[in-house]
Amino acid sequence: MTTAVVHSTRPAADPFTHPKLVAAPAVVDVKAEFVVITPDVARDMLRRNTHNRPIRQNRVNANVRMMLAGQWDVNGEAVKIAHDGTILDGQHRLLAVVKSGVTITTLVVTGLPLKAQDTMDGGAKRTAGDVFALRGEHNSAILASVARKVWLWDNGDKRFSAGESATTPELNALLDANPSLRRSAEIAVRVYHSFRYIPPSVVGAAHHLTSRIAADEAVWFFQRLGDGAELPLRHPVLTLRNRVMTDKDAKRDVSDGRHMAQVLTAWNAVRDGKTSLAAIKIAADAPAVDPK
Known part of the structure; x- marks a missing residue:
């Protein structure tokens, strides 16, 4: 062969x-x-x-x-x-x-x-974030990570154990079917700029899941998650913020699945009208919950 x-043979004067x-x-x-x-x-x-x-x-x-x-x-x-x-x-x-x-x-x-096998698969893998960037998507890496978590959630992996992983075509199809994921990625970036205690991929995925239920309420919830403004004592969002800050300061290893459980526990508490600290129990080992 x-x-x-x-x-x-491209001359400098003729690009x-x-x-x-x-x-x-x-x-x-x-x-x-x-x-x-x-x-x-x-x-x-x-x-x-x-x-x-x-x-x-x-x-x-x-x-x-x-x-x-x-x-x-x-x-x-x-x-x-x-x-x-x-x-x-x-x-x-x-x-x-x-x-x-x-x-x-x-x-x-x-x-x-x-011996040719020794040098195979040595290059950088093209990630879904790279593909999204080539498609002209903004926040491409965050968008890909948010879409990946939504895919895992929708396929029953609510702890993000990564037993299976989405392919790039599957993430492309998910984004095409759910263009609002772009907005969720924007929210994730915005929250992270002001409150760097929860991974952006978790915030974005949680925003997407909760927006499916009550989009207007999700706007308020994630604004307050980011800035903590005007939250009364023992409010679920304030409790969540304090919980994740305590975990971070104590250098506790909190998985993305537990972070998601904490966020959705606070969301459900707000939706249920609960304000008691004991009632919402946003613990470091919070079990997986569905938003409601």
Whole structure:
């Protein structure tokens, strides 16, 4: 197979000149082609998956969801195979083909030396935040983290244990279906600028969840969470603010899931009209609760 190296011939005075592609010497025995991989083909290839990193089941499951949803695209990423047939890269894709029963088309590179595996997957992974930024989204990293927590919540993981993780196409679809997530990300950034005791991803996700129930009340709640203005003694929002500040000052390790439980406990207390400190019990180990 002949590879190509880009050499720029762009003169300084003419920034619009296209670079030329100059052919490099052939790489002996290495071939690349698009291959249709059925579940049976994947099973056969996986018989030679004898020298690879440990399987990450959540990665397999994410690929399965993408394949079943028709979100698996031909993007140039390849299944890489050594000259002796050993799978060097692509085991999670192949396992997902078997598990999903879906046939895919993907690039397959064969004939690589075994030592080539040492330098695979060494680059920076393109995150959902990166993709959102390329889409022109504001607060792209926060927006992605908020969307990820909403996805986990909607899929039953209310403690954000990250047993499964959303794929970028799933987060794109969630944002397209819920454009108000952008507003929630803005609220998260705004609150964090004035009150840096709760992770922005939790604040944004909580804002989105509570806005589904009572959007106007959510506006007031998160304004007061951020500034604490004019809150009477033992008000649930004031209690929440004091609770998370105490935890932070005491250097307690409070998970995002517990932070979410604390915020929603305070929200429910406000909605229920409770003002007694004993009644709302915003504790560091607050259990997961649904907003109401």
